[in-house]
Amino acid sequence: MKKIAILAQKGGVGKTTLCLNLAIAAKLDRKKSAVIDMDPQKSSSEWAKTRSQQWPQIRATSISFLPKMLSVLNELKTHFVFIDTLPKDDDLTAMAAAKEADIIIIPVGKSILDVRGIAPTVKIALAANKPTFFVLNRFPYGTARKDKVIKVLKSKYPNIAIAPICLIERPTYDASLEHGLGVIEFKPKSHAASDIKTLYRYLLKQMKECG
Numbered sequence: 651m652k653k654i655a656i657l658a659q660k661g662g663v664g665k666t667t668l669c670l671n672l673a674i675a676a677k678l679d680r681k682k683s684a685v686i687d688m689d690p691q692k693s694s695s696e697w698a699k700t701r702s703q704q705w706p707q708i709r710a711t712s713i714s715f716l717p718k719m720l721s722v723l724n725e726l727k728t729h730f731v732f733i734d735t736l737p738k739d740d741d742l743t744a745m746a747a748a749k750e751a752d753i754i755i756i757p758v759g760k761s762i763l764d765v766r767g768i769a770p771t772v773k774i775a776l777a778a779n780k781p782t783f784f785v786l787n788r789f790p791y792g793t794a795r796k797d798k799v800i801k802v803l804k805s806k807y808p809n810i811a812i813a814p815i816c817l818i819e820r821p822t823y824d825a826s827l828e829h830g831l832g833v834i835e836f837k838p839k840s841h842a843a844s845d846i847k848t849l850y851r852y853l854l855k856q857m858k859e860c861g
């Protein structure tokens with residue numbers, strides 16, 4: 651079982667969106683996938699109530715029950731577990747998720763404030779010493795903003811990879827979540843679905859590289 655922690659101590663950058671959509675991409679790739687919801691707001695768990703499918707499994711938990719929850723999912727022969735974390739400053743949850751993870755994803759928003767705001771999260775990922783990559787999310791069309799953010803990330807964090815796909819701000823994400831679906835299920839031929847599939851393939855590649 652591979653564990654992927656999605657960390658950003660900032661709300662609205664897409665932790666929950668990425669967890670759910672990557673877990674669905676894994677499910678459609680015939681992998682048993684799960685999301686562990688560590689956010690007290692329980693966005694993933696609320697979304698799960700609108701679905702009837704067994705997979706991806708969505709399990710809410712807290713720091714103290716995280717190891718137990720992971721062993722339950724392991725017994726269920728789960729392939730991939732995505733750990734969804736908090737939208738606000740909470741080092742302990744992010745640290746617990748990072749400690750358990752095989753790989754860490756840090757979503758990064760488009761503004762310079764978003765880029766500056768990831769510093770504490772990067773610190774936690776580096777302290778955990780786990781393979782980590784950034785995903786640019788909610789970006790406008792075009793290359794200007796993307797190029798600017800990539801330049802800053804590369805100069806500040808030269809050892810952290812950046813996913814080759816930049817996720818554009820698209821209404822399909824919200825619309826699919828409202829229907830209890832991921833973008834690949836909701837609009838399989840959409841740009842958003844294609845982006846998530848590309849991101850999922852990149853995740854597989856990164857996991858393979860780190861063994």
Ligand SMILES: Nc1ncnc2c1ncn2[C@@H]1O[C@H](COP(=O)(O)OP(=O)(O)O)[C@@H](O)[C@H]1O
Nearest residue numbers: 661662663664665666667788818819820823824
């Ligand atoms: N690429 C995107 N395009 C459009 N909306 C997005 C995108 N990524 C996330 N969102 C939306 O932004 C909001 C916040 O995302 P969410 O995943 O809840 O962030 P977090 O979990 O980091 O707080 C949600 O309404 C979500 O649907």
Ligand SMILES: [Mg+2]
Nearest residue numbers: 665666689693
């Ligand atoms: Mg969230």
